[in-house]
Amino acid sequence: MNISVLGCGRWASFHAWYANHIGHNVKIWGREGSKHLEQLQTTHQNEYLSLSPDITYTNDLKLALNFADTIIISISSQQLRNLAKEIKKTDLYMQKTFILCMKGLEISTGKRLSEVFTEEIGEDCNVGVWVGPGHVQDFLKGIPNCMVISAKNTDISKHIINIFSSDLIRFYYSEDLIGTEIGAAAKNVVGIAAGMLDGMHYTSLKGALMARGTYELSNLIKALGGNNMTVYGLSHLGDYEATLFSAYSNNRCFGEDFVLNKPFSKLAEGIYTMQALLKLADKHHVELPICAVINEIVINHKNPKEELLNLFMRPLKAE
Numbered sequence: 001m002n003i004s005v006l007g008c009g010r011w012a013s014f015h016a017w018y019a020n021h022i023g024h025n026v027k028i029w030g031r032e033g034s035k036h037l038e039q040l041q042t043t044h045q046n047e048y049l050s051l052s053p054d055i056t057y058t059n060d061l062k063l064a065l066n067f068a069d070t071i072i073i074s075i076s077s078q079q080l081r082n083l084a085k086e087i088k089k090t091d092l093y094m095q096k097t098f099i100l101c102m103k104g105l106e107i108s109t110g111k112r113l114s115e116v117f118t119e120e121i122g123e124d125c126n127v128g129v130w131v132g133p134g135h136v137q138d139f140l141k142g143i144p145n146c147m148v149i150s151a152k153n154t155d156i157s158k159h160i161i162n163i164f165s166s167d168l169i170r171f172y173y174s175e176d177l178i179g180t181e182i183g184a185a186a187k188n189v190v191g192i193a194a195g196m197l198d199g200m201h202y203t204s205l206k207g208a209l210m211a212r213g214t215y216e217l218s219n220l221i222k223a224l225g226g227n228n229m230t231v232y233g234l235s236h237l238g239d240y241e242a243t244l245f246s247a248y249s250n251n252r253c254f255g256e257d258f259v260l261n262k263p264f265s266k267l268a269e270g271i272y273t274m275q276a277l278l279k280l281a282d283k284h285h286v287e288l289p290i291c292a293v294i295n296e297i298v299i300n301h302k303n304p305k306e307e308l309l310n311l312f313m314r315p316l317k318a319e
Contacts, residue, residue, distance in 0.1 A: 002068035008036040012074035029064035065092040077104025084120035105276035112181040131184035132234040135248040150180035179230025188270030191243035195255025223284040
């Protein structure tokens, strides 16, 4: 089967590697002038992996869309709406299945990524999300993991799973698209908080962080119309090991470097997600203390140690 991957960063290149690894024909699309695309075209590798010479490359969006009926999108979440508008203009989106392999929310609206995509493409488009635990570095070592697919229509989820299942990734499907997307996005914020605790040598508090993080997020998911139990599945709690404890986690590393006043150049999606979650919480009258504290530290430059310790010293209440 032909698979197009829109994006050429860390996760996009992994998804291209994985699709090729399990026997699919793969084409990678990147924008004209993209250094990531140029590097892959020239060397067939980046800092994470080496790609098969069978994989082809293009900066022509129409060519990428024409190549395959199954399209993986793996870019920064804040760029999704503009890309969706470009896809819409091509008129090449009908009868195709789009898979959003990204975790985040649109900061300007607080909307989930599948909402953003369908707003631009149309409600009848076939779109699913592919999220859950795992690191590129571990997959490349042959270490298996479980991930989750979710879509409005379960048939779409099952179709995606049939295409991409292998011994390396065991897929489950979720019927709760709202909870799956919110959970996947929010774990990045908890990852930043975990990194801050690591940087302050308060690592033992990460247990409390995990317990309270899932609880407060379950309230938001319920307020949004999702299943509050989804937070305890692969998209959120199941992704905590990869996010809160791993040296590979960009969000955890960002949090640690932030409190140690070290520069951090890589993308930490949790910063954008944090701001979007706070907008949703305000709109739906839900408290998100962890998000609020990280916002105070990162955006309002409050003292990390004071804010985080105050978070765990909130007024007495039943668990």
